[in-house]
Amino acid sequence: MSKVTDLFARAQRSLAGGVSSSTRVNRALGHPLYFARADGCRLWDLDGREYIDLCCSHGATLVGHGDARIRAAVERALATGAACSYENELQTELAELVCAMVPACERVRFVGSGTEATMHAIRLARAYTGKPKLLKIEGNFHGYHDQVMFSIGTPADQLGPESSPTAWAASSGMAPGLAEQLVLVPYNRPDLLKAALERHAHELAAVICEPIYFNAGCIRPTPEFLAALRDEPRRHGVLLMFDEVLAAFRMAPGGAQQYLGVTPDLCTLGKAVGGGYPLSVFGGRREIMEKLMPTGDCQHSGTYNGHPTSVAAAIAALKIYGEPGFYEHIGAIGAELFAGMNELFARYDVPGRVEGLGARFGIYFGDVGALGNYRDAVRHDRSLMLRFIRGAIDNGVYFHDYGGGACHHGFCAAMTSTDVREALERLEPAVASLVVAAEAATV
Numbered sequence: 001m002s003k004v005t006d007l008f009a010r011a012q013r014s015l016a017g018g019v020s021s022s023t024r025v026n027r028a029l030g031h032p033l034y035f036a037r038a039d040g041c042r043l044w045d046l047d048g049r050e051y052i053d054l055c056c057s058h059g060a061t062l063v064g065h066g067d068a069r070i071r072a073a074v075e076r077a078l079a080t081g082a083a084c085s086y087e088n089e090l091q092t093e094l095a096e097l098v099c100a101m102v103p104a105c106e107r108v109r110f111v112g113s114g115t116e117a118t119m120h121a122i123r124l125a126r127a128y129t130g131k132p133k134l135l136k137i138e139g140n141f142h143g144y145h146d147q148v149m150f151s152i153g154t155p156a157d158q159l160g161p162e163s164s165p166t167a168w169a170a171s172s173g174m175a176p177g178l179a180e181q182l183v184l185v186p187y188n189r190p191d192l193l194k195a196a197l198e199r200h201a202h203e204l205a206a207v208i209c210e211p212i213y214f215n216a217g218c219i220r221p222t223p224e225f226l227a228a229l230r231d232e233p234r235r236h237g238v239l240l241m242f243d244e245v246l247a248a249f250r251m252a253p254g255g256a257q258q259y260l261g262v263t264p265d266l267c268t269l270g271k272a273v274g275g276g277y278p279l280s281v282f283g284g285r286r287e288i289m290e291k292l293m294p295t296g297d298c299q300h301s302g303t304y305n306g307h308p309t310s311v312a313a314a315i316a317a318l319k320i321y322g323e324p325g326f327y328e329h330i331g332a333i334g335a336e337l338f339a340g341m342n343e344l345f346a347r348y349d350v351p352g353r354v355e356g357l358g359a360r361f362g363i364y365f366g367d368v369g370a371l372g373n374y375r376d377a378v379r380h381d382r383s384l385m386l387r388f389i390r391g392a393i394d395n396g397v398y399f400h401d402y403g404g405g406a407c408h409h410g411f412c413a414a415m416t417s418t419d420v421r422e423a424l425e426r427l428e429p430a431v432a433s434l435v436v437a438a439e440a441a442t443v
């Protein structure tokens with residue numbers, strides 16, 4: 001008897017697929033894991049089983065679950081009535097903090113989700129440049145709205161040529177004609193980026209990309225690709241937009257743009273910016289942002305934008321990221337966890353490799369070799385990864401599999417060195433079981 005599987009059966013009778021969000025089904029389990037409680041770096045499921053969390057709300061709870069400082073800020077906002085759909089002092093305070101921390105942000109706006117952030121930033125880029133199209137990097141993920149749900153999780157046999165990747169639709173129901181609004185280029189191909197800009201700059205509003213490609217695990221830009229991203233769009237009158245919904249605040253208080261030393265024209269910030277509460281941000285250069293109504297003619301509005309509880313949580317979270325030692329701690333925990341997992345894979349001769357930066361990481365299984373872009377990541381051994389995740393969950397470490405290719409995982413700042421050692425102890429039988437399964441398969 002399991003309350004988790006019982007709830008899955010019950011949930012499916014009212015929630016479509018038994019989940020509030022399609023990717024919440026953990027593909028390694030075939031169902032979502034329903035949690036009853038969370039605290040720091042730990043989760044407890046409905047059956048009372050405890051897990052060390054290496055998903056961390058897909059990166060939203062960077063501080064840790066139920067942090068007392070964030071909770072106190074939310075409670076203060078609730079105590080004042082939490083009136084939504086009005087302007088208040090907290091929104092200005094948060095805007096000032098973001099603008100002080102994130103290099104690209106001279107002006108910002110708040111939305112609920114990362115999906116809304118990229119949707120509005122893309123419209124703004126079109127409004128500002130007067131041009132219709134978007135250059136998207138193959139495989140990079142920018143949320144669930146129609147304009148960007150192409151070329152994500154493309155099956156390996158449908159990628160098309162590198163010079164012209166397939167605009168594979170990642171969902172049914174996409175409006176016809178939208179794929180033609182995209183120009184696609186593989187990550188880490190400065191030559192193809194330059195060629196595409198030469199050819200399409202006259203119709204391109206922006207280049208949008210994940211500055212660190214965490215949605216394929218963790219792939220960093222080469223210096224040549226980064227230089228091309230920094231120089232080429234500007235040279236051609238095309239805006240550069242960094243989608244830092246996943247990357248922001250992982251490795252530096254000013255996000256990946258600060259870490260990489262490249263300031264885009266526009267950027268989106270999500271997940272960790274809200275400290276576990278629903279808030280995302282888009283921002284950029286003053287003259288671009290002033291194209292938004294009421295100073296300009298580009299619409300961005302929403303009843304719940306800048307909700308007082310989320311804004312209060314975000315202020316508390318950003319102040320925590322700004323505390324001395326925060327990123328030193330993240331760096332030390334990451335170094336210990338990533339090295340420990342790589343050592344486990346080596347000890348058991350399992351073809352697994354951890355690549356991480358800041359508080360997020362990918363694990364690549366199989367013989368993937370050099371990792372430059374989606375085409376490399378899609379070759380990893382997904383079935384071995386699912387077996388690993390299943391084993392990890394059985395042994396008390398939660399990883400999430402979203403479906404698609406390599407996944408991103410992560411830890412939170414509440415994790416200590418003792419927690420890392422405990423996680424590695426719990427993971428050892430999961431890694432060992434991969435060897436036993438492989439040996440059994442060859443008998």
Ligand SMILES: Cc1ncc(COP(=O)(O)O)c(C=O)c1O
Pocket residue numbers: 058112113114115116118141142143144210215243244245246247270271280
């Ligand atoms: C880079 C990136 N952009 C946008 C999104 C969409 O954000 P949300 O799930 O908050 O809509 C995500 C979500 O994972 C993301 O990783």
